[in-house]
Amino acid sequence: MTGPDILAESFAPKPLLSVLAGEVVMPPPVWLMRQAGRYLPEYRALRADKGGFLELVYESPSAAEVTLQPLRRFGFDGAILFSDILIVPYAMGQDLWFEAGEGPRLAPILSETDLSALTPDFSRFEAVYETVRQVKAALDPDVTFLGFAGSPWTIATYMVAGQGSKDQGAARRLAYGDPARFGALIDAIVDATVTYLDGQIKAGVEAVQLFDSWAGSLAPLQFERWVVQPNAAIVRKLKALHPQVPIIGFPKGAGAKLARYAEGTGVDAIGVDESVDPHWANAVLPRGLPVQGNLDPLALIAGGEAVRQAVDNIRAAFAGRPHIFNLGHGILPDTPIAHVEALLSYVRNAYGGGEETD
Known part of the structure; x- marks a missing residue:
C-alpha cells in the first residue's frame, strides 16, 4: 500500500459513525448496552479490588480499563464510557452513594427539599472527562467512542425520590401536582x-446516547412534556455546540409513542427496546x-x-x-x-453473507 492508499485507509469511516450518518452498513456495527460490567470476570476482579462502584467510576485509570475490557475480549464496533447516569445529580449538588444489593441513593430528596437548596459542583464531572x-x-x-447521559425525566425520578422505584410515583405526583x-x-x-455532554465531547467521545430508562411510565401528554420536550432541548443546545456529533435517543418503554419521540426530539438515531416489534418500528419511524x-x-x-431466531x-x-x-x-450479569x-x-456472518456459525 503506497502514499494515497495509506492516506485513504487512515481516513476510512468508522462503521458505527457511518450508520449514524445514515448509511446502511453490512454487517451492521455491534455494541451492547452495559457491555462493560458484571458478566465479565475481569470487571468483577477490578471491582473487588477497588471496592465500591462510585469509587471505581471516579478512579479514571480504572474506569478507562473497564471501558476497554469488552473491546479487547469481543472487538465491538463501539466503546461506551463506563460511568453512571447519576453523576449529573451528584454534580448538581445531591449526595450520591450506592447501598450494597439495593442500588443508588441520593440526598436530600427533592420531594421534600427545593432545588435551590442544592449547591452545584461541576468539578465532579472532571474525573469522567479524564476517563474519556x-x-x-x-x-x-476503527472503534467509535460513545458518551452518554441520563435523560431529564429519568434523572428527575431519582432526584425526587432519592432512589429508583417501580412506578416513579413520587416524580409523577410532583409533575402533576406542581408542574412549575x-x-x-x-x-x-x-x-x-448539556454541560456534561459538551465536556465529554471535548474530551474525545464521538457520539452520545441519552438514556430515558423510565420513559415508559408516563401518559401521552406527560410524555410530551417531560420526555420529548426536554430531550429536544438537549439536542438543540448540544447541536449548537457540536453540530457534527450524532445523538442517539433511547426512550425505553415508549412503545406507541416511539414515533413521536423520533419526530419531536430531533435525535440522529433511536434505540428500540426489546418489547417493541422491530417490523412495526421500521414501519412507523x-x-x-x-x-x-x-x-x-x-x-x-x-x-x-x-x-438466531431473534437476530x-x-x-x-x-x-x-x-x-x-x-x-x-x-446485558445481564x-x-x-x-x-x-x-x-x-452469527450477526457478522448472517448479515455479511459468510457461513453462519452456532
Whole structure:
C-alpha cells in the first residue's frame, strides 16, 4: 500500500459513525448496552479490588480499563464510557452513594427539599472527562467512542425520590401536582446535561446516547412534556455546540409513542427496546432514520436458537435501514460469555453473507 492508499485507509469511516450518518452498513456495527460490567470476570476482579462502584467510576485509570475490557475480549464496533447516569445529580449538588444489593441513593430528596437548596459542583464531572481522555488515547481507531447521559425525566425520578422505584410515583405526583416546580428541576437537568455532554465531547467521545430508562411510565401528554420536550432541548443546545456529533435517543418503554419521540426530539438515531416489534418500528419511524437494537437480553442468556431466531427477525425488519445491532436494554450479569461470542459470530456472518456459525 503506497502514499494515497495509506492516506485513504487512515481516513476510512468508522462503521458505527457511518450508520449514524445514515448509511446502511453490512454487517451492521455491534455494541451492547452495559457491555462493560458484571458478566465479565475481569470487571468483577477490578471491582473487588477497588471496592465500591462510585469509587471505581471516579478512579479514571480504572474506569478507562473497564471501558476497554469488552473491546479487547469481543472487538465491538463501539466503546461506551463506563460511568453512571447519576453523576449529573451528584454534580448538581445531591449526595450520591450506592447501598450494597439495593442500588443508588441520593440526598436530600427533592420531594421534600427545593432545588435551590442544592449547591452545584461541576468539578465532579472532571474525573469522567479524564476517563474519556484516557480511553480515547488507547482506543482502536476503527472503534467509535460513545458518551452518554441520563435523560431529564429519568434523572428527575431519582432526584425526587432519592432512589429508583417501580412506578416513579413520587416524580409523577410532583409533575402533576406542581408542574412549575417540576419544570424548573427538568430545566436545570437539561442545562447540567448539556454541560456534561459538551465536556465529554471535548474530551474525545464521538457520539452520545441519552438514556430515558423510565420513559415508559408516563401518559401521552406527560410524555410530551417531560420526555420529548426536554430531550429536544438537549439536542438543540448540544447541536449548537457540536453540530457534527450524532445523538442517539433511547426512550425505553415508549412503545406507541416511539414515533413521536423520533419526530419531536430531533435525535440522529433511536434505540428500540426489546418489547417493541422491530417490523412495526421500521414501519412507523421516519424513513432512513438510523435505528439501534433490539435483541432481548434474556434471549442472549438462553443463547442458541433463541438468539438466531431473534437476530433473523431483527435483520429482516431493518433490512435497508441504517442499523446498529444492540440489545433492547443492558446485558445481564449472568450472561454467558460464550453466548456473546456466538452472537457476534452469527450477526457478522448472517448479515455479511459468510457461513453462519452456532
